[in-house]
Structure formats: structure tokens, C-alpha cells
Amino acid sequence: MMPRPSKFTEHQILDAAARIIANSGVPAATMSAIAHALGAPSGSIYHRFQSRDELLGRLWLGKMAAFQRxxxxxxxxxDPDDAAIAASLFVPQWVRSDRTGARIAIMHRREEFVGGGWPPDMEREARRLGKELDVVLDDITGRLFGEVSPTLKRSTRFAIIDIPYAGVRPHISRGEAPPPEIxxxxxxxxxxxxRATRDTYTEPTRT
Incomplete structure (x- = not known):
């Protein structure tokens, strides 16, 4: 006899897991807790996900992919300066539009969503996302400064990722949207x- 199909979609299950994590942290997102939040038996979750690691991994990958898009x-x-500023401002804008997703992507590390390991397709997706971010950082670094070096790339990341992350983290931790002044x-x-990078950067001396 064929197993009964789950009446809950993958999106509904991931959304329930995201709400639990946003409210109580990653350890609280057990399969039974997710099922309880949906009003479903625990076994129904396994119709969509083979394990908790797979469920949490797909949740993290989905939120990171949405952010990177x-x-x-x-x-x-x-204009590279306009591009850099738009990217930095995307962070607080995204937090306002998806506070649950932003909490997962910004307040938690990938390692918190990995237990016994991910299936190969998820590992490939994680590598793809990492490479994609690396490529866009190389591109905007070259456009901003006329060249790409490890130092310049760190400066770019600081300006368009680290600064806005620092600005929104206190608000995410309090469960509130960043105010407009952010x-x-x-x-x-x-x-x-x-501007400081342009004024102070000197090309490394070749030996």
C-alpha cells in the first residue's frame, strides 16, 4: 500500500521551522516541535524531508539564496558607488520584508544547521552560493577600486555587508524592524x- 501523502507543502513545513527558530533558536526546531506547530503528526514531516538535518539545511539554503538574489x-x-550603496541598503530593507528569514541568515551560522551532514545536492548548492557571493564581491571590488586584491575585497565586504549587518543585528535580536534612520x-x-579605502590603499610592493 502506498504511504499517505503529506497534506503540508514543503513551504509550509519550512515556514513553521523558521518561526520556531526565530522565536526559540535552532535547537528548538525539532521534528516533533515543527509537526506540533503545524498541527500534524511527526511522521508527516518525513514525507517531505528525510531528516531534521535536511529540513534545516534546506531552510538555511533557501533564506541565503533569497538574500543573495x-x-x-x-x-x-x-555606477559602482550607487551599486555599493544600494547593496548595503538592501540589508535593512530585506530585514523589514522578511524578519524571520533575516534572523536565520544574519543571526545564525551555517554550522548550526548542520548535524550529521547534508545530502550531496545541498552541499553543491551551498558551494554554489559561496562561489556566487565571491564572484559578485570580486566584480564590485574591481568596479569600485579599479583592481581586486584580498585587502580591497575585505574593504568592500566591510562596506556593503559588515556595516549593514552591524546596523540591523540589535534590532533583529529585539524582534523589531530597523528604524528608517538605520x-x-x-x-x-x-x-x-x-572613501577611506580609496584615500589610504596602496598597491602591495612586488618582490
Whole structure:
């Protein structure tokens, strides 16, 4: 006899897991807790996911992929300075639009979503996301500074990722949306960081 199909979609299950993690942390997102949040028997979750590791891994990958799509789109401005500022401002904008997803992506590390390991397709997706971010950082670094070096790439990451992350983290931890003034502060700090790099960077001496 064929097993009964789950009446809950993958999206519904992942959404329930995301809400639990946002409210109580990753350890609280057990299969039984997720099932309870859905009003379903625990076994129904296994119709969609073979293990808790797979479920949490797909949740993390999905949120990171959503973030990177928006972040990469913000970098498409023709002017590199406008592109960098748009990318930095995308962070607080994204937090406002998906506070649960932002909490997962910004407040937690990938390692928290990996227990016994991920299936090969998920490992490939994680590597793809990492490479994709590396490529867009190389591109905007070259556009901003005329060349790409480890030092310049770190400076770019600081301006368009680290600064906005620092600005939104306190608000995420309090479960609130970043206020509008955060955008102004992120913009000013990112501009100042890029300007400081241009003023102080010297090309490494070749030996």
C-alpha cells in the first residue's frame, strides 16, 4: 500500500521551522516541535524531508539564496558607488520584508544547521552560493577600486555587508524592524568606508 501523502507543502513545513527558530533558536526546531506547530503528526514531516538535518539545511539554503538574489540585483547599478550603496541598503530593507528569514541568515551560522551532514545536492548548492557571493564581491571590488586584491575585497565586504549587518543585528535580536534612520547611518558609513579605502590603499610592493 502506498504511504499517505503529506497534506503540508514543503513551504509550509519550512515556514513553521523558521518561526520556531526565530522565536526559540535552532535547537528548538525539532521534528516533533515543527509537526506540533503545524498541527500534524511527526511522521508527516518525513514525507517531505528525510531528516531534521535536511529540513534545516534546506531552510538555511533557501533564506541565503533569497538574500543573495536581492543583494546581487542591488549591485546591478551602472555606477559602482550607487551599486555599493544600494547593496548595503538592501540589508535593512530585506530585514523589514522578511524578519524571520533575516534572523536565520544574519543571526545564525551555517554550522548550526548542520548535524550529521547534508545530502550531496545541498552541499553543491551551498558551494554554489559561496562561489556566487565571491564572484559578485570580486566584480564590485574591481568596479569600485579599479583592481581586486584580498585587502580591497575585505574593504568592500566591510562596506556593503559588515556595516549593514552591524546596523540591523540589535534590532533583529529585539524582534523589531530597523528604524528608517538605520538606512541613513548605513549609507553614511558605507560611503565613508569606501572613501577611506580609496584615500589610504596602496598597491602591495612586488618582490
Amino acid at each position: 536581492g543583494f546581487s540585483a542591488a549591485l546591478q547599478h551602472d 538606512d541613513n547611518l548605513v549609507r553614511a558609513a558605507a560611503i565613508a568606508s569606501i
